Amino acid sequence: MSAELITLYVTAIVLVAVTGLYYLLVTTNLIRAVIGLELVTKSITLGLILAGRLTGKVGLGQALAITLIVVEVVVLVVAVGLILLAHRHTGKVDTRGLRSIKG
Amino acid sequence: MNDAIVEIVMLVTFVLMALWAVLATKLLRAVVALAATSVLVTLLLFKLDSPLAAVFELSVCAGLVSAIFLGTITLTQPENEAEVAESAKERIRRYWYLPPLLLLLGVALLQVALPDVPTAAAAGDDVRKVLWTSRHLDLLGQITVLVAGAFGVIVLFKEARKNER
Amino acid sequence: MLTFFVLVPLLVLLLLNISWRALPRIVPQAAVLVLGFADVVFGLALPSLPVNSEIPVLSELHFGLVADDLTRVFLVSIGLVICAAAFVNQESMTTERSHRNFCSLLLVSLIGMNGAVLLSDFFSLYVFLEVTAIASFILIAIERGIFAVEGAFRYLLLSAVAAMFMLTGVGLLVFTIGDTTFSAVHESLNVATGTPLLLKMAVGIFIVGLFIKGGLVPFHGWLPGAYSSAPPGVSILLAGIVTKVSGIYALVRIAQDVLVSDPSLSMILLVAGSASIVVGAIAAIGQSDLKRMLAYSSISQVGYIVLALGAGTELGIVAATFHLFNHAIFKSLLFVDSASVESRIGTTDMGKMGGIGAKMPWTGTTTGIAMLSAAGIPPFSGFWSKLLIVLALWKAGREGFAVLAVVASVLTLGYFMVMQHRAFFGKPSAQLDSVKEASAGYVVPAVVFALITVLTGVFFPLLKDSPLSFLLLNKGLSW
Numbered sequence: 001m002s003a004e005l006i007t008l009y010v011t012a013i014v015l016v017a018v019t020g021l022y023y024l025l026v027t028t029n030l031i032r033a034v035i036g037l038e039l040v041t042k043s044i045t046l047g048l049i050l051a052g053r054l055t056g057k058v059g060l061g062q063a064l065a066i067t068l069i070v071v072e073v074v075v076l077v078v079a080v081g082l083i084l085l086a087h088r089h090t091g092k093v094d095t096r097g098l099r100s101i102k103g
Numbered sequence: 104m105n106d107a108i109v110e111i112v113m114l115v116t117f118v119l120m121a122l123w124a125v126l127a128t129k130l131l132r133a134v135v136a137l138a139a140t141s142v143l144v145t146l147l148l149f150k151l152d153s154p155l156a157a158v159f160e161l162s163v164c165a166g167l168v169s170a171i172f173l174g175t176i177t178l179t180q181p182e183n184e185a186e187v188a189e190s191a192k193e194r195i196r197r198y199w200y201l202p203p204l205l206l207l208l209g210v211a212l213l214q215v216a217l218p219d220v221p222t223a224a225a226a227g228d229d230v231r232k233v234l235w236t237s238r239h240l241d242l243l244g245q246i247t248v249l250v251a252g253a254f255g256v257i258v259l260f261k262e263a264r265k266n267e268r
Numbered sequence: 269m270l271t272f273f274v275l276v277p278l279l280v281l282l283l284l285n286i287s288w289r290a291l292p293r294i295v296p297q298a299a300v301l302v303l304g305f306a307d308v309v310f311g312l313a314l315p316s317l318p319v320n321s322e323i324p325v326l327s328e329l330h331f332g333l334v335a336d337d338l339t340r341v342f343l344v345s346i347g348l349v350i351c352a353a354a355f356v357n358q359e360s361m362t363t364e365r366s367h368r369n370f371c372s373l374l375l376v377s378l379i380g381m382n383g384a385v386l387l388s389d390f391f392s393l394y395v396f397l398e399v400t401a402i403a404s405f406i407l408i409a410i411e412r413g414i415f416a417v418e419g420a421f422r423y424l425l426l427s428a429v430a431a432m433f434m435l436t437g438v439g440l441l442v443f444t445i446g447d448t449t450f451s452a453v454h455e456s457l458n459v460a461t462g463t464p465l466l467l468k469m470a471v472g473i474f475i476v477g478l479f480i481k482g483g484l485v486p487f488h489g490w491l492p493g494a495y496s497s498a499p500p501g502v503s504i505l506l507a508g509i510v511t512k513v514s515g516i517y518a519l520v521r522i523a524q525d526v527l528v529s530d531p532s533l534s535m536i537l538l539v540a541g542s543a544s545i546v547v548g549a550i551a552a553i554g555q556s557d558l559k560r561m562l563a564y565s566s567i568s569q570v571g572y573i574v575l576a577l578g579a580g581t582e583l584g585i586v587a588a589t590f591h592l593f594n595h596a597i598f599k600s601l602l603f604v605d606s607a608s609v610e611s612r613i614g615t616t617d618m619g620k621m622g623g624i625g626a627k628m629p630w631t632g633t634t635t636g637i638a639m640l641s642a643a644g645i646p647p648f649s650g651f652w653s654k655l656l657i658v659l660a661l662w663k664a665g666r667e668g669f670a671v672l673a674v675v676a677s678v679l680t681l682g683y684f685m686v687m688q689h690r691a692f693f694g695k696p697s698a699q700l701d702s703v704k705e706a707s708a709g710y711v712v713p714a715v716v717f718a719l720i721t722v723l724t725g726v727f728f729p730l731l732k733d734s735p736l737s738f739l740l741l742n743k744g745l746s747w
Contacts, residue, residue, distance in 0.1 A: 051443040062156040074252035081259030244395035
């Protein structure tokens with residue numbers, strides 16, 4: 001793989017990761033925060049597979065990526081459970097409705 | 104040459120779809136954009152000689168995750184309509200500098216001179232063999248994670264019965 | 269043999285949940301207590317057990333689990349805290365079904381933590397820490413109140429971000445050395461004369477992820493909310509062991525393997541550690557809620573542990589591990605006492621607690637012991653571990669940080685004195701007339717932990733030569 005292509009891959013991964021992270025930290029809507037998280041997860045998945053491909057260890061890369069996907073799905077399910085509970089309490093899915101705990 | 108162009112297009116689309124997911128005003132559009140990024144990641148994974156991971160990504164992230172999001176949005180419906188009605192202006196104000204920031208970052212990264220990495224031949228063991236022989240522990244971890252998830256569903260999703268309080 | 273630590277709780281967990289009918293309370297409770305106790309017993313007895321013997325069926329599966337002295341310290345701590353959490357929870361959970369769910373989730377976190385301290389691979393560490401984290405999220409929100417849901421959600425988001433950092437580190441590891449096991453990284457760092465920048469970056473990024481999981485400044489935002497909004501038994505679990513296993517265990521491993529040869533990464537630890545000590549202590553002083561104050565105190569104490577690791581010497585690692593064990597004991601003790609008080613007066617607002625010490629003598633005394641240990645007063649265990657930390661820093665040439673550690677100790681004493689004065693001493697106010705001592709479920713673990721603190725402290729000079737010397741990692745150091 002040419003150096004330019006690798007650079008492109010890394011750039012794309014970093015851009016999407018930064019986008020997702022930024023979104024997750026800035027938004028007040030709980031569902032959007034989780035979308036941001038999913039974006040970061042995707043970029044990391046791509047990164048792991050890329051690392052595996054570049055070193056020739058395709059099997060290892062996939063094993064890690066698959067495990068990652070499974071774990072993150074469970075995290076997503078729990079997050080959604082929490083969102084639904086929050087909605088049941090306040091009728092909103094917004095952190096502005098939750099500003100109850102001061103840092 | 105054609106090969107590389109296809110990959111470049113996929114990478115660019117990937118970033119654009121991610122951006123759309125973030126900037127979309129309607130939540131449903133954001134979820135669709137997320138599914139689109141999953142599809143692109145799947146294609147990229149195929150290109151990177153990782154078919155098993157690609158299929159996983161497609162079925163789980165593009166499929167299951169999108170379904171979960173759609174379900175959540177449906178269940179929290181009343182609020183979401185009001186949210187859309189909320190001024191689109193405020194969103195523009197908060198997010199307008201994201202695309203330029205990304206552009207700057209992208210350009211900066213592209214300048215970084217990475218060494219020419221000789222891509223090793225796609226050697227190494229097959230995924231299934233790797234998972235079974237050297238990453239047992241992760242498999243056990245996955246099983247535990249799924250069990251934990253099941254408990255999450257039981258504990259968090261059940262309607263609180265009145266007499267349980 | 270070591271695989272039992274992970275497989276047995278999993279099997280027990282599945283067995284417990286086979287039938288839909290409600291089991292008598294005692295069954296899941298006993299299961300958790302037995303398994304927690306097993307952790308303690310095996311942790312203590314490990315060297316004399318046939319650890320690597322071949323078990324017929326399981327020898328086919330090579331999990332790659334290892335146990336050294338550091339693991340033993342953690343196993344004992346995990347076991348003790350799980351038992352305390354189970355005891356306390358017994359009192360506060362209402363229905364049979366939710367009790368069984370709680371115990372099942374405790375078992376999940378036990379599996380996660382046991383696995384995390386026994387494994388020897390960076391990626392597997394991520395997997396098992398996520399297992400523990402998921403169990404924690406659910407446990408925090410188990411009673412479904414809005415505060416708890418928010419606390420759990422914030423923890424979830426930041427924990428997931430931490431996981432992403434860790435995975436980025438793992439990705440870089442795969443790229444640079446094609447392997448993710450501890451030994452591979454150890455070798456690569458020692459072999460290369462100039463260690464490749466990418467490898468150091470990989471470890472550094474991984475460490476940032478661990479900082480977030482461990483609640484170090486500036487990534488501590490999720491911690492006070494999560495600790496204070498969780499149900500009493502869960503707070504004990506979180507503060508006593510989960511945060512430590514998640515963040516600190518891996519840091520100690522990395523310090524052992526990596527830092528002794530590479531000082532550049534230790535500056536990160538020194539800075540983060542001192543920032544946490546200071547910010548945690550200052551923030552603790554202004555709190556009116558007992559659990560929040562204890563949460564900030566935890567941030568501060570974990571800062572001490574990380575600071576000691578930053579010294580980069582063997583003595584530093586020993587000091588950090590010993591302080592970690594002591595903190596697991598006295599912080600859990602403080603949260604148990606807070607649960608006792610909450611069970612009797614229904615709130616953790618310190619303003620409403622005035623003089624409760626007179627009404628709840630056991631709780632008051634054990635809190636006093638824990639507080640003195642945390643502030644580093646002899647002859648309690650905390651004194652010795654803090655002394656070791658200061659010594660390690662001084663000997664490593666980090667005198668400035670050593671002075672900071674001592675000064676912050678005074679601050680620690682300060683906020684604990686404030687708490688004791690407001691909450692426990694003085695005349696009991698009229699509304700506390702009907703308050704009695706907490707029930708046995710709270711007092712028993714409190715007394716046990718207080719005893720451990722006292723005995724560890726009093727017999728410290730003899731510790732090196734006793735069977736308990738693994739608490740000092742058997743380094744045979746002389747000071």
